Amino acid sequence: MSAELVRRAREVMRNAHAPYSRFHVGAALEAADGRVFVGTNVESASYGLTICAERMALGAAVAAGAKQFTRIAVTTAVDPPAAPCGACRQLLAEFGLDLEVISAGPKSERRWTLGELLPAAFTRESLDT
Numbered sequence: 001m002s003a004e005l006v007r008r009a010r011e012v013m014r015n016a017h018a019p020y021s022r023f024h025v026g027a028a029l030e031a032a033d034g035r036v037f038v039g040t041n042v043e044s045a046s047y048g049l050t051i052c053a054e055r056m057a058l059g060a061a062v063a064a065g066a067k068q069f070t071r072i073a074v075t076t077a078v079d080p081p082a083a084p085c086g087a088c089r090q091l092l093a094e095f096g097l098d099l100e101v102i103s104a105g106p107k108s109e110r111r112w113t114l115g116e117l118l119p120a121a122f123t124r125e126s127l128d129t
Helices: 002-013 053-063 086-093
Strands: 026-031 036-040 069-075 100-104 109-113
Touching (some): 002 053, 002 069
Antiparallel strands (some): 100 109
């Protein structure tokens, strides 16, 4: 299934709106029930309002009622492939640090858990201590 997830992320990456950075990103987030939600980056002239592909996919998933996830594929046109940014890592952490993260470029892939990408994460559980 990870090949299919990467394919879906590559497909949506073509729809990116990235006139400023020209850095197109696609994301495909797999929910625990098997549904897949996609997103792509959308930039704004007011750059702080830009939304990343990962956060767009997560927003679509939550809007559809999904709150448990198994993995996310993120595609870019660079090798080695880019990992999700810190803001995306933090928002994804709301739903668990065991999420498998697959970053795919044109020629290679890298894999981590979200916990590996965000050590000592600030999460709901850390508020309880």
